Amino acid sequence: MESQNQQRKSTGFLIKQRAFLKIYLITYIEQNQSYGMQLLDDIKSRFDGDGYKPQHSEIYRALHELLEDGVLTRGKIVKEGSKYQEVAVYHIGDKEKVNAYKKLIKHDLERCISILQKAVKDNFP
Amino acid sequence: MESQNQQRKSTGFLIKQRAFLKIYLITYIEQNQSYGMQLLDDIKSRFDGDGYKPQHSEIYRALHELLEDGVLTRGKIVKEGSKYQEVAVYHIGDKEKVNAYKKLIKHDLERCISILQKAVKDNFP
């Protein structure tokens, strides 16, 4: 990923929401082209039982960063059903970058699960 | 917990580092009285393989909040071995609060694991 230029070092705690959302956005967009609000609703309903309700702005920020990095490309279409509601639809861009990013996130997700499972074991034996 | 007075609503993403550390602090202090730096080192070595290295200030902030809330109490002793190094040792305070807090965190940890496991399944089938 290009879009970061940290001057603060991470302590390596859990994954950030932005990165978490990005991986879902990529997957959903791979499956069928879609636009922001739709993606948000999909994610929300996926985590309905877990009390996680992401905010619309965070979705847009994630999409914008993926655009900047060339992971996604964007087009505009008129939303079906509606009169002239124009929405921004996304497609997969650079597949190399997609795969690199996926691999990164997969490791990080597993790392986070490991940390949390340790916490359950250590503190609730 | 008392020590929070949010005016911003959480979206319910992952657990915060502070809360995560608190549960370890409580458990370690239950097992044997200990002081800040020691607790930090214990936690660091526990997560050595996971790339998680918490910062000392975050440990102190967590301890201070647990003190304020009455979950812990504090005493001062002279560190063994050293000449006159005085350290702050902690003990369990209000056991009701400890148990209430533990229960809360346990649920949250499991919620987080659920979220992350969904992400692995959904995005890396």
Place this chain on the structure above:
DNA sequence: ACATGAACAGTCTGTTCATCC
């Protein structure tokens, strides 16, 4: 040097406002 603590500052992200259809 080790331990504790607090001030400062950067990052993430929730809230709000603006614009367009």
Place this chain on the structure above:
DNA sequence: GGATGAACAGACTGTTCATGT
């Protein structure tokens, strides 16, 4: 009203500085 985007602001936490032993 639905969708997108950006500005603003608050919470969390990493970094640095201060103090005492």
